Amino acid sequence: MHIMEGFLPLQWAVFWWVLALPCLAFGVIQLKRILAADREALPLLGVTGGFIFILSSLKLPSVTGSCSHPTGTGLSSVCFGPWVTSVICAIVLLFQSLFLAHGGLSVLGANIISMGVVGPLAGWAIYRSLRGTGVNMYFTVFLACAIADLCTYIVTSLELALAYPAEVGGVTSSFVMFVGIFAITQVPLAIVEGIVLALVFKYIVQLKPEILVRLKVFPEAKIRAAAGDA
Amino acid sequence: MMWHRYRLEVIAVVAILCFCGIFLYTSSLMDGAEYAGSDTLGASRAAELAGVAEEDFGPLVPQWVPPSGEIESGLFALQAAVGGIVVGWVFGYWRGQKNRSP
Numbered sequence: 001m002h003i004m005e006g007f008l009p010l011q012w013a014v015f016w017w018v019l020a021l022p023c024l025a026f027g028v029i030q031l032k033r034i035l036a037a038d039r040e041a042l043p044l045l046g047v048t049g050g051f052i053f054i055l056s057s058l059k060l061p062s063v064t065g066s067c068s069h070p071t072g073t074g075l076s077s078v079c080f081g082p083w084v085t086s087v088i089c090a091i092v093l094l095f096q097s098l099f100l101a102h103g104g105l106s107v108l109g110a111n112i113i114s115m116g117v118v119g120p121l122a123g124w125a126i127y128r129s130l131r132g133t134g135v136n137m138y139f140t141v142f143l144a145c146a147i148a149d150l151c152t153y154i155v156t157s158l159e160l161a162l163a164y165p166a167e168v169g170g171v172t173s174s175f176v177m178f179v180g181i182f183a184i185t186q187v188p189l190a191i192v193e194g195i196v197l198a199l200v201f202k203y204i205v206q207l208k209p210e211i212l213v214r215l216k217v218f219p220e221a222k223i224r225a226a227a228g229d230a
Numbered sequence: 231m232m233w234h235r236y237r238l239e240v241i242a243v244v245a246i247l248c249f250c251g252i253f254l255y256t257s258s259l260m261d262g263a264e265y266a267g268s269d270t271l272g273a274s275r276a277a278e279l280a281g282v283a284e285e286d287f288g289p290l291v292p293q294w295v296p297p298s299g300e301i302e303s304g305l306f307a308l309q310a311a312v313g314g315i316v317v318g319w320v321f322g323y324w325r326g327q328k329n330r331s332p
Contacts, residue, residue: 004273005289013290043320050320053313057306060249063256064261066271092309097304098294102269106290107250138238153268160272164279174279178272187251195245199238207324 001071001094001115001156001182005104007087012163017109023117024090027083034080034215041080044204044211048076049088051200055193058117062185070193071152074145075200077120078127079217089116114155123148137205137222138198146194154183203227 008016033042055072063067076085093111096102103111113118130140157178166174205212209227215219233240258262277284298301 004269004287004292005291006287007273007276010290043323046316046320048302050313050315050317054310054317057310057313059267059306061253061257061265063252064268065256065260065265066268067265068268099296100302101295104289104291104293111309132256156272160276164276166279177275181271181275182268188252192245195238195242199242202238203321205232207321207328216321 001112001152002103003107005107006108007164010105013106016113020109020112023086027087030199031084045047048079049098051075052088052092060189062188064185066185068185069147071115071194073120074123074148075197077124077148078141082120082124085118085120110159110188115152119148119152122151137226142194142198145197146174146190149190149193150186153186157182
């Protein structure tokens with residue numbers, strides 16, 4: 001999902017930075033508030049953030065004959081919301097821009113928006129709409145993670161399409177083309193990522209259900225039932 | 231019941247095996263597939279649309295590039311290791327807490 005350094009014209013680089021900064025500021029404020037209210041949230045933040053580090057470093061081959069990597073942002077988005085997630089993503093993306101030449105400082109804003117803001121936001125929306133319903137908790141986490149991953153790549157496609165509209169068909173036709181490169185490759189990865197993160201969520205429920213109850217990640221009855229089940 | 235208890239684990243293992251199987255199958259069908267990063271493919275398509283050679287895209291902000299693929303993969307491994315250590319540490323911490331307070 002990285003846009004490579006130099007591949008966004010200056011005005012678009014600035015545009016995405018301007019969108020990203022308030023999201024990050026809001027995320028930092030929220031993070032401080034959560035940690036001040038409950039120090040036991042810190043280990044959970046470590047787990048969800050740790051998985052973003054791990055999954056976003058795994059470049060996996062896909063059916064299109066190219067490689068891509070999962071994002072791992074869905075779990076953090078379910079537990080802490082999209083804004084806190086964007087702060088963790090910004091750290092990972094900064095590391096990758098500085099040391100790996102994946103992405104870059106001028107395109108960091110655009111990459112934060114796709115991986116750290118819109119992706120997690122989409123996953124979070126799915127999670128919020130299913131949270132109180134009878135839908136299985138782990139299935140909800142699966143969907144949220146898979147959608148967060150997939151949407152990240154759709155946004156990357158949109159960012160590139162806006163900067164590089166095709167001569168015939170404009171933004172729409174180049175968007176379709178970039179979706180073909182990014183999103184199709186991503187479908188199998190997103191499914192596997194969703195399943196793996198749902199499994200991780202199951203282990204959190206088994207080991208530390210109290211923190212999920214206190215953060216109101218799911219209704220208490222659902223968490224207790226699942227924790228007692230195991 | 232065993233199935234009920236380990237349902238998610240079974241699904242995860244099956245999904246990962248399917249993923250590997252699909253990769254082995256499709257890669258045997260596609261001779262020309264290079265398995266380059268989709269980031270790189272996206273960039274070269276953007277260059278095509280802009281009508282500018284890919285080499286002419288200079289970084290807007292000067293950037294350090296890992297001198298070789300070896301160094302790059304080492305740094306990627308480091309990133310994953312940091313994540314793995316934190317995850318393992320926390321799961322161990324929770325497990326210890328749980329065993330102490332029955």
